[in-house]
Amino acid sequence: MARIIMQPSGKSVDCAYGDTVLMGLEKAGYALPNNCRAGACGECKVKVTGGQFDQGMVLDMALTQEERKQGYGLMCMAKPISEELTIEWGTTDAQPKLFPPREDALFVVTEKRPIAQRVVELRLRPVGQPIRYWPGQYVTIGNSRAGIPPRAYSISNAPRPDGELVFQVARDEGGVTSNWVHDQLNIGESIKISGAYGTFIGDPSVDTPVLCLAAGTGLAPILALAEAALRRGYKKPVTMLFSARTKDDVYSQGLMAWWRTKHRNFDYKVTLTRENLEGYLAGRVDVVLPQLFPDLSKHTIFAAGSPEFVDTCRATVKQLGAKDELIHTEGFFAQQQPVVANADRLLPL
Ligand SMILES: Cc1cc2nc3c(=O)[nH]c(=O)nc-3n(C[C@H](O)[C@H](O)[C@H](O)COP(=O)(O)OP(=O)(O)OC[C@H]3O[C@@H](n4cnc5c(N)ncnc54)[C@H](O)[C@@H]3O)c2cc1C
Ligand code: FES
Incomplete structure (x- = not known):
């Protein structure tokens, strides 16, 4: 077992023998950017400032010789070979950095x-x-x-x-x-x-059951979050509740059905607010949620859609015990100005 130390936060995680640094970080709940997971795209490149690692086979275009000399490595393929490996990752609070827009x-x-x-x-x-x-x-x-x-x-x-x-x-x-x-x-x-x-991104330190609530096209960011979580092997239950007016407003059911078949921990439900049909729940989130999830005190919540929908979700999940710090929302306000994170959350260009 090696220890990976993240700077500047100084936090550390264990990395089992044979695991890549990316796997070690993900198992501990840290979200290092990644894409191909095979040493070909360069997305998971970080600077290693202490310790040794086996880089494995990676493409030169993803990690140049010059970058290797400067200490950079591709964490999707890198395996620690020293007891400790220090990498530059995240903010002083060990939050993931965002990309400059x-x-x-x-x-x-x-x-x-x-x-x-x-x-x-x-x-x-x-x-x-x-x-x-x-x-x-x-x-x-x-x-x-x-x-x-x-x-x-x-x-x-x-x-x-x-x-x-x-x-x-x-x-x-x-x-x-x-x-x-x-x-x-x-x-x-x-x-x-x-x-x-925007900052409606998965909290990397989350290791709880997840409930995703979406109305209308609020489903879009929720689909991206769920795809990423399932792709990285998130093990805790992930449930999606999609609220639509009628059956004709429901979409992406094929994708969700595929996820449900492929991933045992994923489930989805659709509730219709203006129609009563077999195979669907009926009613707004504030009506159906208490029956489905009487206790949300251990859940992380993601809710996206119209500002009114998001407000209803927040109030309802709080009544069911959800903790403020585990509730993440994205209200689709009309004409909102783009939200750019503080400079200390942006990766250098
Ligand atoms: C973070 C975020 C993410 C989003 N993601 C999505 C997404 O994935 N998919 C999606 O479909 N939408 C999304 N939205 C919503 C999207 O940004 C737009 O607000 C939406 O598409 C409407 O834009 P529009 O230009 O068509 O309407 P606008 O022209 O902005 O009009 C909005 C509403 O105001 C009314 N209106 C316009 N002018 C007047 C006026 N003078 N007087 C009275 N009423 C008026 C219009 O009839 C309309 O109903 C998101 C919003 C945010 C903030
Ligand atoms: S994720 Fe593509 S090189 Fe590591």
Whole structure:
């Protein structure tokens, strides 16, 4: 068993013999950025300032010879061979660092399809470098030349090596940008997006059962968080409750059904607020939650959707015993300015 010490916080975690540093950190609940987990993308690069490690086979383009000389390593493949290994990771409080947002990154719309009554799904591929983000964050999309104001849209997928971003955009009656996305933005067009923004990201130190609550397109950041957690082998139960008005407003059920089949600890339920149908729960979250989860005192909660929905969720889960520090919310406020984290939470460029 080796010990991995994180600087500047000084916190440490154990790393079992044969485990990579990334595995050791993840098992202890720390979220080091990663993507390919195979020494090919460079996403998990950190500086090692003390101790020795076996780097294993990694690609030169992911870790150059110069970087090796400077002490950098790829933690998805690195295994400690000394008793202690000191790495530069996180803030002084051992919080994960966020990526500095990029302005006007060029993307191409590679796919657009309706997925529910009022929702289209967009797939965008980067022309240059992918945007780096944490699951749960959002970007702004608009078209300044056409007078379409930038609006916040949550990324609904966990980071992928090709940098593809998936969005779910609901038509807001009378709204400018969402209607432009629905009616005018076409497959093959280039658009500029900025981000990533926001701090609705998984708390890396969490090791509790998780309850995710989403209404409408609030499902987007929740899907990204769940995909990332399941991908890294999160073991505690993860339950998703999706609230929709009618069956026609429900989407991504195939993906959730696949997760439920593949991961024993994942389950999802759908509640309809304006329809009573077999196979679905009926009623708003404040009605169905107390029956499903009478005691939430040990749960971490993620809730996303309209500000009213998020407020209802917060009040309801608190009544069921959820602790303030374990409640994370993302309200889809109209025309919110992008939220950029404090400088000490940003990674150096
Ligand atoms: C962090 C975050 C993440 C988000 N993620 C998503 C997401 O993943 N998917 C998604 O679909 N949405 C998301 N949103 C919401 C999104 O950013 C937009 O607010 C939404 O798409 C509406 O934008 P719009 O330009 O179409 O509407 P706007 O033009 O901003 O109008 C909003 C509403 O105000 C009304 N309105 C406009 N002008 C007036 C006026 N003069 N008087 C009275 N009423 C008026 C419109 O009818 C409309 O109902 C997110 C929001 C935030 C803050
Ligand atoms: S995650 Fe891709 S190199 Fe480590």
